[in-house]
Structure formats: structure tokens, C-alpha cells
Amino acid sequence: MARAIAAEASVKARRAEALGARLPPLMVAAERVAATVAQGVHGRRRVGQGDSFWQFRPFVTGDPTSRIDWRQSAKSERAFIRETEWEAAQTVAVWRDGSASMRWRSRGATVDKAERAGLLLLALASLLLRGGERVVLMEAGARPIAGLPGLDRLAEAIGADRSGAGEALSGLPPTIPVPRHARVVLFGDFLSPLDEVQAGVGRLAAIPVTGHLLQVLDPAEAVLPYTGRIRFRGVERETNTLIPRVETIRDEYGRRLAAHQAGLAAICSAAGFSFGVHRTDHPPETALLALYTALTAR
């Protein structure tokens, strides 16, 4: 069982890598890198561990002699020590809504929302890992991942949480400690009331982190294609409503959805997040490109 899950995760990871392969490695534009000690590509403009030259400074007693840069020292009478810039990796926290409403697809759709969100998440992660960034899944006990080989672990973690039933089904990211100034990417349908979404996003913004919020919608949710007399039920059957003629409320529904999305966008911009919408009947490449642009934008 475990092996099967691992194999499935590996397949997913490969598919996501293939999806991301058409884009260059993603280095997150980071004004402030997350407060971690992880080695990375983001120079911290101070002396520290890194590959890039930072400065020569005169040898002072107590420095290990092995750090003397003899080439530089030979130019003068003093001994110099070569110092490198501290280069840190940006941490990107990713989260995908795994609630029941995400595991639904309408009759005409080929994938459910959770699957599409997972694919996008993995593709993004692969881009990030290729760029040398660290990716952490927003999940209790999750460890940051650096380097492409860690992608499988990520895929496995997503698969595992799909199959786990005990997840909080709030539809909002859990309150997990995220490094400060990390970037956050949230995938979900965000059909919860705007208040709840605002609370969740606000909590993240207070850490502080910024990031991107991608609403993944099924085409049926986007356009309400039903006709006739239909009793709609929630995914948990918690509530239902009988619509005598669905076609008559289609426009009203569209307006409500647009208002909801406008609310989401407002919440995001207030918290410094960017916001996007993706429909599962659209190609995932579009959404990935949008994510790429959003994360590289300063």
C-alpha cells in the first residue's frame, strides 16, 4: 500500500516536473528572505556562508590561517582574508486545500479540483527547487525541501494528505508557523465566506509573509450549466436547496460568484497577496505561467 502510494506520488512528481520543464528555474523575487539559515541563492549583503566574493579584510589574530587568501596577501605586505557573501535560500510555503469540496468534479470535467491544485503545486515546487529555493508544505510537522530529489517526498505528502481523512476541512490554510518573510502560495476554491478567508489571510499577513492565492474552480461552478428542476446538495450533504428552474438563476449566480471573487481579490491586495483564478478545464500551463510571473514580480 505504502509502496503503491509512493509510486503514484513519484508518477505525479514526474508529471509535474514535465509540466514545469518548459519554464526556466524559478527564483523567487525576495526583498527579504525568510528568516532561516538555509543556504540559497539570495545574497544577504553581509558576510557569511556563500559562494560569491564579498570582501577582503586584514588578518587579525585569532583568524584561522587556512582562511588567508595568499594571492591577495602576496600583493602587499599584509595578510588578507577572503570573505564571501552570506547567501540564503528563500522559503516558499505551499498549501493546497484538500477538503471534500475540492475533491469534486462536475460531470463534464476530467479532473477534480484537488488533483489540478496538486499538479500545479508540484509543478511550482519543481520550478522552485530547480531554482535552488526551499519549499515547505504548510502542514503540521512538514520539513522544508531543498533540491529536486525532494519533490517525490512532497508529492507523497500531498498524496498522503489526500488519502488522510482526518484533515481539518475548513478550506483555509492551517495555522502552522511559517518563517517570516517567506512566500506563501495557497491553492483552493475559497468558497468559504469571505470573513473566514480574510481571517486566514490576515493571519498569514501578520507573520509577516506575502504570497499568492489561486482559486481553482470547476467549470460547473464557474458557469452553472444545469437546467430544470434540481435539488442541489453540498458536498457533505450538510445543506440542500431546491431550484425549480436553474436556468433562471444562472445570471444571478454569476453575479454572486463575481462578487465573491472581487471580495477575495480585495482581501488579497490588502494583505499584499496576489490573486488568480484557474478553471480545471483550462490548461494547467496557463495557471503555472501566471504563478511564475506573480512570484518573480517584485
Next chain:
Amino acid sequence: MIFVYPWVLLALAALPLLWWLLRVTPPAPRSEIFPAIRLLLGLKTTEETPARTPWWLLVLRVLAAGLVIVALARPVLDAGAALPGSGPMLLVLDDGWASAADWPRRMEAASTALDRAEGAGRKAALLATAPNESNAAPEATAPMPVPDLRARIAALRPKPWPVDRAASARALRDWKQPGTAVVYVADGLTDGAAFSTFGDALASAGAVTEICCDTPPARLLLPPRSEPDRLVARIAQVPQPVPTEAAVLAQSGDGRTLARATVTLPAGASTAEAPIALPTELRNRLGRLVLEGPPSAGSVVLLDERWRRRPVGLLAGDMASAESPLTGSLYYLRRALAPYTEVREGDLHSLLSRDLSVLILADMPLPAGEERDAIANWVQKGGLLIRFAGPRTAEQPLGETDPLMPVRLLAGNRQLGGAMSWSQPAGLAPFADSSPFAGLTVPDEVKVTRQVLAEPSATLTQQSWATLADGTPLVTQSAQGAGRIVLFHVTANADWSNLPLSGLFVDMLRRLVDLSAGVAGAEPHAILGPAETLDGYGMLSPPPPAAAGLAADAFAKTTVSPQHPPGLYGPENGRQALNLGAALPALSPAPVVSGARVEGLSATAPERALGPWLLAAAIVLLVVDLLVSLALRGLLRRSVAGAATALALLLPLAPAHALEQNQPPALATRLAYIVTGNDQVDNVSKAGLEGLSEYVNRRTAATLVEPDAVVPGETDLSFYPLLYWPITADAQPLAPAAAAALNDYMGRGGIILIDTRDSGSGEGFSPGADTALQRAAQGLVIPPLAPLTTEHVLARAFYLLQDFPGRFTGDTVWVQRDQDRANDSVSPVIIGGNDWAGAWAVDQSGRNPYAVIPGGARQRTIAYRFGVNLVMYALTGNYKGDQVHVPAILERLGQ
């Protein structure tokens, strides 16, 4: 169409209510799961039109309800008019020979009439107008419930004798039931002078409905007339306004058709004739003439030996030398006659003491005396006397005239050619057209060197059947009484001519023998007992109980009756046939009974209940409604819908496909039965073969699996060792492809067990199966058959069997007579009537559903054992054939 319960139709008034109810109840909503339901909550639809069931669905449902109501009212199609009166129904049925041809339709008409009586809740009685087999006069039964009467009618068979109008009229006059409805199923013939009396009696018994008149009455085949080289078949019928055609088949004793003659019956003719020309050797094999068409006693004429056997007696003047090869006077005669006729020899007295058609005297003068008188007497009665001249005849004393000579002879003889003569041996002139030898070619090499001469007379030319090239008579003849005398003016050996050496001699003798009358049978006053008699369908069967013997000279003028049914009478070697057509008065059409309502025989289609079909239609509509409703609610995926629709459409076809879904038959040994089309019979066959397979598996090393149903011509038969073929009474002739398949199957070693299921007490269960077998097996090549004896391998293949019962017992089982080495001496066909499948059959719970008759576990066991033997025989051929010879082998080994 009528309704049995018309008041149920009142419920149709409730349909509008149903319509309204269906309209006000909206269809159940579809159910959809939708995550974004929060956005939908509280949305109010702007249009408040209530959801409606689509109108066509409403129509569908109301239609289904209407169909159910109409079906419950039990509509019946073709129910016919109601019966008049209120008392019992009297069914008067003509069951004489003339009704056999369309007997099933008469039964249907009677059944339809009974349906009407049953529907009206009336009792019914039966009067069959022909006397029954025990010669009891027609008598009406007491009124009884219809189901009881149905059983009686089912047991009724057409009789081979005419109906008795006078006695029926008496029976009708005794009928005293007020309000009787008389239904008369007529055969369309008056059958005697008493018809008007009968008609009056019918009309007086009650209101008459006559079922008749739309089919021409039956034809009657009259005994043929025998002419020298042909039989003339004669047909009698009721004069028809249009010319018609009929065909007469000349069949041999074993039922093979040797010739077919078409008889054209001109418009308005009551009789017609057609010649059947057959070579003598074939004609001697004729057993019967059959009018082509439905079988009946009237369409069969049995031919007895009068039409066939022509014994020839040989006598020579010098019996001592008559037999010496090449020179004896009888030597050539015997060789010429023996292949075609029965040649008898002996002294004159013993020859004439038996029936004799032809007497040949080779150079034997007949001096006045007892012998001559005996011969003259015999000739007077119809004998054909052929004499050959010779030295003894030529030396006849002058002045003494032999009256048994066709012409007066000159003394001495005439010699042609030779050392002392100028003349040459004379050839023969071509035969005159009036001569019986006409058409025979005269070979040039036939020469006559010596002959006796006739005394010239005015009639000599007319009396000559053959002359020499110079006009001298060679063969002369004269009629004497009923007989004839023929004289060859030469010897019967090669002394005087080389005629006996030529083929012409053989042909001439055959023509002459053909001229003779057949033997007339036994002494005129001997009483001949009935041996085999015809039943109503023209099949030979054991004589009925009332059959009595008949004097030999009374055959020509005896009308057939239960006492004297048509058939063969007399001892084995002197059978004489009594034919229905021999003494029957001319056929005359019966007028319609006065005051009767007339219905056509073919118009009385049987009642058909429509209810089940309407219910089935309603169910189909409701299934469609269910599918549509499910689809409207979105509960039906497209694939599911397709499958369900396909299933609904295929459901009625499923049994038809069952045959093609047979397991691959080559993978295991299995028995098979031929599908008859009658479900009940097929089920018995299937159950029987299942029971037998199971028994064989239990008792022997053979492993048989589930039996198959096969259709010859469609199914590949080559996988089955044994086919079981039950014959139903309505079996139709095999299609050519089916017959070819079965013939091929038999030719390649397959065995067909043909079961008419009518032996012994089974006759009542499947009447007419014998006829049906003849009809069905027409196209099959069935070898000559012989009764199955205990000496046959089949009786020893596994168990040692003494008899071969099935559900019934007692009838002979027939197998191939001759051993056919090609197929391992295995009989390709086994014919019997013991209903073996019925005895073998087991039901689901393993019991035998059909009782064996007369019964006993022993009979069932023996039946199974016969089945095991049969399977073993089919699987191993004559492997156990040696078993038959074990005693002989042991004896040879000196044990």
C-alpha cells in the same frame, strides 16, 4: 373481437383522473451535488412556473394504464358469432373418409365452437356421424361440460368408411333438448340417399350452424383399370366449376414412389383418368396408388395380386426332352420368362389347381378329353393360352380339329430353304400397329425355316399378330370367352427358327404375359379374413375389432363399413384388396341444411386471447416510462441507459439466441435432440437426454455433458454421436438443407433415434405421428429396416436386453436391416414409438416427471438401460458385436 369481462372497461373512465393526478404531481427533481451551494442558498428563481411532467410521458403512462384495463377485460379476437339458443350445444361432426384430408381444420373448427359454448357457459354434446370401429351406430353423447367433451373430441379419428346418414338422422331424432344450438361440421358429400332425412333431422334438433362449403369436398381414388401395358388411374370428385389437376403416385409396397401421373379434371367432370405406364418388373412391385395430397382412406387404392402377379405355367408335349439344354422345348421359354414372371411347372392338373395367368404349351397337341376340357374351361374364364407349334402339332390327324387353336391349321408343315428347296429362310415382317408387339424392332437375323400353316380364312389377317415377310402368319390369336389363345407357328426351341435365340422372343413373351389378367385369388366363396386395414389416414394398420371376413367374390360389390374396412384380406400369399372407391356411389355435393347459418371452415380461425399481449405491451411501456423517468432525473448514465435499452430490446430475442450460445460442442461428448418447435416436446427431449446423460455418467465410463438442441441444416451436427428426434403430429417435411444435413450425418456414421411416441398405449398421446413421420422423413435416405431383435448389437452393447421400452412399450423398434461395413455396421437410424425421452426425463429435483406405462420401476430401469446401450452403440459401434458370436466362438474353441 369481444370482451369476456366488458364491465372492466368502465375503469377507462378513470383515465382522465389519472391524467390530472399525473399533471399536478411534478416529477421528482434531479439531485446534484454542488460545492458552491453557499452561493446558491437564498437565490430565488424569477420564473414561478411549476415543473411539469412532459406531455408525452403523460400520454405514455395513461396509455399503459389503458392497456392494462383493456387487457383485464380479456379481449378475444375472432371469437365468432354467439351461439343461438340457450340449451346445450350439439356438435355434429362428419368423421367419415371424406373428412380426413382437412381433419386438423375440422378439429379447430370444432374447438372454436366449443370455445363459444364454454364462453357462454353451456354444455355440449357430440354426434359423430360415422359408425365407430366396433360398428356401433352413430349416437349423440349426453350433454356434458365442455372440457370433458374436448377430451372425447381429441380422441376422435377420421374413419376409413363413409358416414351413416340414416343412422345419424335417427340419433338426431332421439335428441330432445330444448334450445339446442346445432353446430354441424360437414364433409360436403351426401354420402348416400339419406341426406335429406339427415338434413331435416338436423334442422329439427335445433338452430343449425353449418361449417362447410368453402373447400371442395375430398376426392376419391377409384381402383385402376388394368390395360395390357399400363394401369389407368381413375379419380372421382364432386364436379367443380373450374378445371383442376391431381396427381396419382404409384408406390411400391415399401412406400417408394415408382411413378407419378397427373390427372386433369375438366370443369364439371366427376371422374377423370390418367394412364400410368410402367415396365412390367416395376408394375409387379406396385403396392398401392396414392392420390397426392393430404392422406386419407379415400386417396389410397391398395393393389393386390390381381394387378401384379401373373404366374406362367409351362407344359411340353414331350416332357422327357423338354429340359435338355439348348434343344429342349422349354429351355428357351424358361430363360425368357423367369426374370419377369413366376414360372410354374408340373402336370396340367396341378398347374390348373392354382391360380394361373398364362399357360404355355410347347408343341403339345390336345386330344379331346378331360385335359382339353379343363384347359378350355380355364381359357373361358380368362386364361391366356400360348401354344407353340412343332412336329407333334404338325402331325395332327386330319379332320380332327383342335378347338384350342386360334386358327385351323393345314396338315404338315412348310419348310423354307434347305437343300431341297429353292426358297430362302424367311424373315419377319414389321409388326402391325394393332399387334401387341407393335413397336418392337425386328432383327434381320431372325429367320424362320419351318412353320405350320394356317388354313386361309377371311379373318386370318385380323387374327395375325406377327407375320413373315411374305405375309404368312407367324403368330395368330383368337379370343375365347374371357380368355385368349395365341399360337406361335414355330417351335419354342431353335429347331424351326432362330426366333427363340433372339431378344425379340423375350420381348414378345413379355408383351403377351402383360396381356394376361392377374390371378383372381382364391376360390370364389372362400371367406378371406382381414389382414391389414386402412385407417382414416390411409395407413395400413391392424384391423379394427368389428372387422369381419369377406367372401372372395364379394369384393367388387362390397361397400366399406366398420365390418369391412378397406384393406388387405386373405392369407399372406393370396391377399385381396378391398378398396373404398370400389363400390362407393358417385360423389354428389351435399346441399346446405335448410335454415342453417353457414360458416366457412377456413374462416373459423381459432380464438385468440389478446389480453396477455396487451399486458406485455403495457409492461414494455412502463419499462420505457421507468427509463425515461430515470433519465429525466439524471439517474441514468448514458452507458447504463444504452445497456438497459439494449437489454429491454433483446429480452424477447433471448431464447432465439440461446441456440447460438451453445458451448463449443467439440470440447466434450454430448447428446443432442432435434428441435421440433413444440416447446413442450423440446423440453421433454432436453430433460430426457439430461436424465440419460446423468445415468450414463453414473453407470459407465462414458462422460457426457449437458445435451444440446440442434437444428439440422443450421447447427453443425458432426460433433454429436446421437441425435434424438421426437416426431410431433404437426411435423412438417424437412427443408432440403436440413434433410441434406441429416443424410450427411447418417452417411458419416451418426445415429438418429426417431421417436414417434405413439406405441402401445401412447397412441392417444400423439395421434397422427406415424403419418407425420412419413411426411417429415420424406427427404431422408432411410435404409431398409428390420425389427430390432435381441440378436442385434444394440441389445448387447452394455446391458443384455430382452425388450426396449421407453415410456410406452410393446411396439417394434426398427433398425437397419443390412449390415453396412462402411459405417461399422452401425444402423444410421433407429425408429420406434416408445417415447424414450419421457422415460429418461428427470426434473429439477431429480425425479421422473412422466409415469411409464404400463409402469413399474423395472420398465424405467430397462428404458435407461436401453439408453445406455444406445449411447454405447453410438460411441463404440459394433465393438460389442463379437458378443453376439460368443456362443459360436466358445463352441469353436471346444469349450
